[in-house]
Amino acid sequence: MRVLLIYPVFPRTFWSYDKILELVDRKVLLPPLGLITVAAILPQEWEFKLVDRNIRPVTEAEWEWADLVILTAMIVQKVDLLAQIQEAKRRGKPVAVGGPYATSVPGEVAAEADYLILDEGEITLPQFVEAINRGETSGTFRSPEKADVSTTPVPRYDLLELDAYDSMSVQFSRGCPFQCEFCDIIVLYGRKPRTKNPEQLLKELDYLYELGWRRGVFMVDDNFIGNKRNVKLLLKALKTWQIEHQYPFRFNTEASVDLAADEELMDMMVDCNFDAVFLGIETPDEASLALTKKFQNTRSSLSESVDKIIRAGLRPMAGFIIGFDGEKSGAASRVIEFVDQAGIPTAMLGMLQALPNTGLWHRLEKEGRLLADRENISQHATNQTMLMNFIPTRPVEEIAAEYIQAFRTLYEPDRYLDRTYNCFLKLGAPRSKTPFKTPELVDLRALAIIIWRQGIKRSTRWKFWHHLFGIIRHNPAVWEHYLTVCAHNEHFLEYRDIVTAEITQQLETFKKVESAELPPAELLSEVTA
Template sequence: MKIYLIYIRDEDYYNILPEKLRRLGNSDLIEVMAFPPLGIQTLAPIIRNYGHKVTMFDTCHPQMKEEHIEQAVKDEKPDVIALSFLSTTCYLLVKSMAQRLKKTAPKTPIIIGGAFATVNAVKILKDTPYIDCVGRGEGEELIPEYLDNLDNLKIVSGLTWRSNGEVVHNPDRPLISDLNQFPYPDRKSLPIEYIESMPMDTPAVLSLDRFCTMQTTRGCPFKCIYCDIPSLARGKWRNRSPEHVLGEMQQLHDEGYRSIYLTDDHFLMQRKRIETICNGIIDKKLGFHWGCEGRVDSVAVEELPLMVKANCTFLAFGVEAGTKKVLDRLKKNQTLEQIEYAVKQAKKDGVETTHGFFLVGSPDETFEDILESFRFAVRLRLDTFSFSRLCAYRGTPLWQEYVERGIIDDERDWHKWFKCSDIDPTILPSEVIQQARIKGYKQLFGYLILRRPIATFRLLRKFGRYMTFSDILRLLWSPFIRKAKTRKPELPEWMVEQGLDSPIRSAF
């Protein structure tokens, strides 16, 4: 059979590389600042091993938009179309793509997958007649079984589908226990080179080295209220063996990749495993630099010297807040002392760039609490940082809390996501949060310029390799300006019906 694997992106979260930085000249390859679509890259070789032909699409490519894929469907007539996407921000795009392709090929089954699809499988099929099936959870075993049983879908575990107009929700599949059994992802078939960049609103290229992502573990056992990963992974953390990981790294090295980012939800989980991987990188003389994310309370923080020796140059921590009160409210289950120790050790041990993810606009967080998070970032001596608004997504403990408090109607709001400051009366209004952010950024930037001029100069010089002076100024100025909204803020249905733009708030 001929299978189409299509990854659908929100256009707000990728950028075509500026022409002045392009390396490939007249090559047909497109250069995009984004993470590769590792999900469909992982599935493609597995499906081929079952004898099927696979074509991949990534909608970040200018010639892989709806109209181009529609024409390809007309010309090539695939037997199955699979749409993959990450979150609710892409759902309307997925509906549009499905509708267009179903009209073009009404008899071709369309199956979707991804985190949002997994959480909302039944609701999606009731909402969107152009989608035939939802594959829930991991696809490596589900998709081949689905393709082998297109006429007998009731036996495919993890599938939600239609039968005579009724939605059928088959039993869940067990989590895959052996992650070593699958071939390495297909990184060659898409005519796209993905560029290593910072997760910022203004493009900030980190390097023009050949870049890709890897996943060496799955899941996270912790239960932060804003995260859906524990529910999707059923609270389990699973890993590929060091030998399997090193085999893929050797392949990437041989293919010329010189920058790798590990997309693991929590890489810093098991010391012995990290030791084996890092020693393997050193012994094999693998010539790439790499980065990862992890929790500050991991015992594997003690492996940072070895990680640096193995050329780990980027380490991101989920700091979230600079007060114990807010950390506890988010159920982060870590202390300020653990955060300070981990970041200090990372810099002491030679990690080139440490990044801190912060959240602002949490329940019961005050103006002073937000400023304290900025002051805490100063004390941590982070190289880069982001202060994002807390948001609520279906499948997270925070969403369920809002359902129980009557703020969200799960039956009517399931397809939305919310900035918590727009809907929760226990949170500072968005305007006040922005005022706190501006004040905090001023203090933070002032400190970096006056008290850490050498480190600040080095960071700006690093950005300056791939950014114009005007781009750097725009990057530094972006926290202080109100951005034009590309889309209206999501609001619960009860607020929409009452014509409200914010809830009735308690006094602050």
């Protein structure tokens, strides 16, 4: 069996980092870990080719070569997913689809694909293989059980075009113990975090090392510290591995804010060369946190928690949401104030979305407030450039106006430099002893461009040099990391204009069609068309 694995195109999002990737001559931030894990689970006597369409299109030779086409996607990749299914069917190729989008709303792709491989592949891929061996030409494969991830094989990293990626992905755990109403992670993967064993993950790192990888690794767990006991066992083994290999990898991950309450865990992460963590803060408004059942963020001061994480040596990235029920006017301004005060350089802001089958979805459905229906949930592809897909408790025009203004304010160049500077002044120094690496030409070129743009060309020039020399004087161990994060605003400066333009356009359309008194689903369809 010759299998062509295709990863559909992402629209430009907060995490696209296009401008930064251009600077270092790379195409994509992260690889499709799901697809290379699928390739590892399927029979290894099968042949595989993988095309990440975020890097390049599928060639005619690859289409011709394939006996079977397998795709996976998130909701935001829907448009290109359906286009690639149609391309495969036009060529007479059988198509199998899996992943979080198909699992959440299988009805949207059921008519397009021959096979639906849903839920967790460790369980449903063997069912699919059995059906193929029986000669079945279609089928849906599901399981309510959660996989034992300690049996998951090492992903097929060899199938990737490694040079095109800025970082690699590994996964240690699935699931999260919390109950946030808006989150679909607990719907897809459950509330009991399941982990691999340390030796298993180290084998994945061994394989990446053998393939020559020497850059960043993102631990893609939605809450890396969901099972703290097992995470500490991993970190103990990982520290030894990093020392033996002279720290070839720099790690970052996602975690809940209660990380700040465990100093030992933070120290162990920094010892393993973790240098950044994404935190789901959502809002500084405690009433909204309680309403959305994010109780773990109400147990201690959020600003003090962020401060502890920074001082331990982990740069915070954080997610924020506006549009919660009962939210008072000025929510976005309160987010800006919190982000500046806490010193969080990278703050991802979004308007609340009701994702399929979440607690929020079911509640809004009962209340008749959804602007989407079960037959076409993803007509509203959720990212930072879309209006809300439900009727909020305050005017959507007000929320959207706050959102646009907040995005523009957060990534105003002077403000971003000040926030980044304040963070890095107190950022704990790395404790790992990494050997000196001669800078590559592409990195020197990127450095020169950043110095030209931020230190000479723009009005930020004096602040850029003042802050850089301040970091070199007061916290010299983090100056390279600091410059890298300064460079990130090259992406956000452009992306805030995209957010402004697209949200403004949707608002104008919303105002035009709102008076037509369309049913909610038709209203959303008109706005997002």
